[in-house]
Amino acid sequence: MTANKKRKQQARTLRIFRKVHRYTGAFLFIFFFFISVSGLLLGWKKDSKGIILPPSYQGSTAELKDWLPLDSLHQKAVLILKDSVSPTLSSKIDRIDVRKEKGMVKFIFEDHYYGIQLDGATGELLNIGKRHSDLIENIHDGSVLDNYFGTSGWIKLLYTSVTGIALLTFTITGFWLWYGPKRMRKAKQQ
Known part of the structure; x- marks a missing residue:
């Protein structure tokens, strides 16, 4: 494969990763917002002077x-x-x-x-x-939806699976968005 063709393939892969990263982030923004805020509050629960726990x-x-x-x-x-x-x-x-x-x-x-x-x-x-911490924990892991709808845990399972896979996707695509251009510049210099 020629250097020019290889660079075009790398650029195409980078555009795909950027698109996956962008659309996944836009689609799951609200989930990540709740997970991050509730996670932050859970980290502070024992030091909240009785407000959270x-x-x-x-x-x-x-x-x-x-x-x-x-x-x-x-x-x-x-x-x-x-x-x-x-x-x-x-x-x-x-x-x-x-x-x-x-x-x-x-x-x-x-x-x-x-x-x-x-x-x-x-x-x-x-x-x-x-115990506000229990409510925050239920929001964090999605079980608040199971409690509200009276389901037996499948919403929590779906919620944690989707957000876990999305976080893995963000990690991989984010790494590639950082590393891919470095790799392309290095190949271009050779």
Whole structure:
């Protein structure tokens, strides 16, 4: 292949990569906007002074033998949720976060973003907090759409697949848009 023909082929490849890069970026702009903003907020959640994620409070003892049974703590958390937040909120638990070293237990509910922290030994309320970080996380990974439409995770799977493949495409085409002209200039100088 002659040098001129090779350079034309490289230029054609570069134009294709530029077009793929441009159209993919325009098409997925809104997705990348939400992913980047939510990712930034998630990176700051523990340093947000309780705005994004309520701080973890200290209970009275880290000795598990002195703690109330988990079932009793769960019943107290549900009672506090109904009495202090709203009697209409679901008491379905998403997860229970036991913080032995802090002497406390967090009850995180599934159908809303409230969390209740109790002293593991006394069952005393340490904190009722809105967990904005869980909402931000659901936006970040696309599961907020599954929750809204009541689907079983396929929207999240599609969302993460499309955005992951797009990020890979941007990486490859972006590298080529940077490296391709350098390669062409180097070949031209030889």
